[in-house]
Amino acid sequence: MSILAGKKALIFGLANNRSIAWGIAQALHEQGAELGFSYAIPQLEKRVLPLAEQVGATFVEKCDVTSDEEIAEVFAKAKAHFGTIDILVHAIAFAQQSELEGRFVDTS
Template identity: 40%
Template sequence: MPPLVDLTGKRGLVIGIANEHSIAAGCAEAFAQAGARLAATYLNDKAQKWVAPVTEKLGIEWTAPLDVREPGQLEALFEEVRARWGGLDFLLHSIAFAPREDLHGRVVDCSAEGFALAMDVSCHSFLRMARLAEPLMNEGGALLCVTFYGSERVVEHYNLMGPVKAALESTSRYMAAELGPKGIRVHAISPGPIATRAASGIDRFDELLERSADHVPVHERVEIADVGALAAFLASPAARRITGTVIPVDGGEHILG
């Protein structure tokens, strides 16, 4: 009997590897271990030196620059997917951004420009990717994004990213409904606190991380490998009847007040 999570021959695009400790890196490793063919992006030339060791270690077939704020880069990426592979089976969106001055202040004080930029990079880019991936997923597929429980309850210092992640989760549900008839499934994965470079931008995140292991039922911190295991399952045919969900991988923290 083949393994439950089998991505042999599946073509996957991983957006958001920053370094070996990033959530996207943990997911990419799980995808690779399940047999997937992978491509990945790096933000810019400065970031490439941190991403290259991960992609080389995992045997990722090709990489490309992607800053979703730069006009034309996202379209060029998906054109390269079409030219190289002719199709796509799954995609992981694991990027988020908010200007520091807006992220570290009160939500009610955030600027219109900062709010719009955070929404564009962290949420609307997922819609843009879905629109470009849709014609490449003629036999169905899976679109995955990464969220956080600060979307549904107030987490101190998470601030602006709370409303942004709430929008991302709602977006994933509407996408699931609209793309479901084409066999394209959509999920938002919600990890507990993990020490990543992106998380370090949140004010006093180290305190949240320190409390997490003691607070959750399993008394263990979530690791990027835990997120990767879930992502690989959701991208696989084993999850073909699951869509439109926000799935926690947080040691049970979501059940607590």
């Protein structure tokens, strides 16, 4: 039985097939949720669209979460598309490249 059948999930922060957002999306999809995605920058679209297609996502939008206007616009579009959003996933992450260099235990 699909425990999330009929539920609508909007996932912020999908970047590629190695992102936490993708793992969450797959689990939600397996349980029957209808999915929508946001991604941060235009360059990610070419990675995100094929993933969205794999799970039958019907809503994909770019969203710069540092912009209140873009956030409001994405939520307005999502409301128009889905009606109600039952699940919201925040999987947005950012780190300076220099913070990811060196030993893992030294990462801030």
